Amino acid sequence: MSWRLKRVRQCAKCPWKISADPRDTPNGYSEDQHLALAATIAHPGSLVGTGRAMACHEHQPGDEAHCVGWLMNQLGPGNNIPLRLQVRDCENIGAVMLDGLQHERFEDTLPIAIDEVG
Template sequence: MTWNLKRTAQCAKCPWIKGVDPHDIPDGYCETKHANLASTIARPGELNLGTLTVMACHESPVGDEAHCVGWLANQAGPGNNIGLRLSLMSCGNAGKIRLRGDQHERFEDTLP
């Protein structure tokens, strides 16, 4: 059964873009909220095939969250999130993911 991402284009204020200051993200983004996102990052050597915890785009409304496109690209690529990679195999529009500029390689670098 296929599924589709709600958004495939990375937003301009995505913290995965090098040079973006996540403190500029609207609606009270802070270090505490950022630290809580660490649970969405695959750990090296970990194979978690249970429930996939994802990072939502800060532009998506509460209750209708969309994947963070920067997170998707990182975790499907250098982040090596096997659970996400397996899930994307049945995603009908994963090939339409578009990033803006240079990206951070590690979650730790997304908060200056």
């Protein structure tokens, strides 16, 4: 059975976008919650997944959708092999659209990294 992504366009405030500041997250920013998202990042090339996904902050609890920036990072530079296997039967993965330059690593999405660059 194939599955379908609920969201295929990256949101304007996605922390994976280099141009976005996660402190501008709708409904407020929490550094603790942001740091906890590290648990969704697979070790690149590992056959062991995290079993967790990063949800888009624009969706309410109970109506979650994958974060498009996280998804494409984990399928690309993050080399999340279990996720790659999972999406091979996804009927709309080819419709996913990123918006602008993206961070290569989760650590770069944190405000500390942004402050060091800016």
